[in-house]
Amino acid sequence: MTDYQIHIIGGGLAGSEAAWQLAEQGVKVRLSEMRGAGDMTPAHQTERLAELVCSNSFRSDDAERNAVGLLHQEMRDLGSIIMRCGDAHKVPAGSALAVDRDGFSDAVTDALTQHPNIEIVRERIDSLPESGLTIVATGPLTALSLAENIGAATGTEALAFFDAIAPIVHRDSIDMDIAWMASRWDKGDGDDYINCPLTKEQYLAFHQGLIDGEKTEFRDWEKDTPYFEGCMPIEVMAERGVDTLRYGPMKPVGLDNPHNATPEHPKGRWPYAVVQLRQDNALGTLWNMVGFQTKLKYGAQVELFRTIPGLEKAEFARLGGLHRNTFINAPKLLDREMRLKSAQHIRFAGQITGCEGYVESAAIGLMVGRFAAAELRGETLSPPPAETALGALLGHITCGADARDYQPMNVNFGLFPPLADRVHKKQRKEAITARARTAMAEWIGKTERKAAA
Structure with a gap:
């Protein structure tokens, strides 16, 4: 293909989804991805499109009681390639949707190729195009040259936060x-996680080890950059209080340990604290430490994490x-169709807009692709209703959030x-999702009738 109607910069989840949505509506797309052109980010390890660099989980798949599960379903209803490939490469994860990260990224890459x-x-694209419809979906690891150009073009300084990656352990090195x-409360198949139990003494020693462990040092320009609460390094959580981890990623509630079963408690008792690992690939050979994002230096990680019962001989794949x-600052810079107010031939999509999470990033890419396709047809696509997950997320990014903070x-x-x-209160979530499904069905029907006309 030598010509194109729209240029997408960035081949992550948002860029891949936007490209798919446009292509499926007959639009010619040029998708620029710097990985494979001699460039790599600090977090990516491959050149595949839609590579998952942190967790392999898309979080809850419960469309009846969970907002992200509802978002999953809305994206499926709109032909999402990310959800299609995620469903095709899912691995056990209780009520969550987790995927084999390599199989998933391979599938997305193959579909788009x-x-x-x-x-x-x-x-690598170093500056915003001066003309031509463009979608910028470079993600939170945007190359510095392009990030500086975006800052200059918008007249405002980009915001930033730190994100952390959890370790991955070889399954055969875990002492079963x-x-x-x-699984907590036996959800899913009931055995979707590996659980490593800690006594009170072991937990307190581990907590102190997190406090004392050698950490990554920040450069001067990084020192005022905040963490994102949804991906907080475990040692930062530890600094907030001795029991913070026991109410977070090391929560033992709902996990009966069969190794301490007694006649009075044949299923076992809850440990004082627990470290959970979730399957990371379809073969089941790699497992990631749930909620264990960290800025500990590598040597400190190995030393401390091998004090966890069951991980004494752990071998780390990553x-x-x-x-x-x-x-x-999306509420300040973008309009309701995710166009840059100062240069309306440019749209932004994905995590660079301030949405957080794999699914949210892809969802915004999906909608931006649809907005752009409608514009190319000479039409205006109304955003999904605010009562839907897609509409609520779009509304927050474009006008619902306070641009000052x-x-x-x-x-x-x-x-x-x-x-x-x-x-x-007990029926509120179900009522919200029921209302959302009705609103989404009506919106899809309306947009399909308009397109057919």
């Missing part, structure tokens, strides 16, 4: 005479790490408008 309307070019398989994420946000029910009628 084989699409006749998509041309993938391995190149100490650890055991179980250790944790820390990288700087950049995002724009804009921070990354996952989709959550707090972004949805209140219910019109009073509903008992």
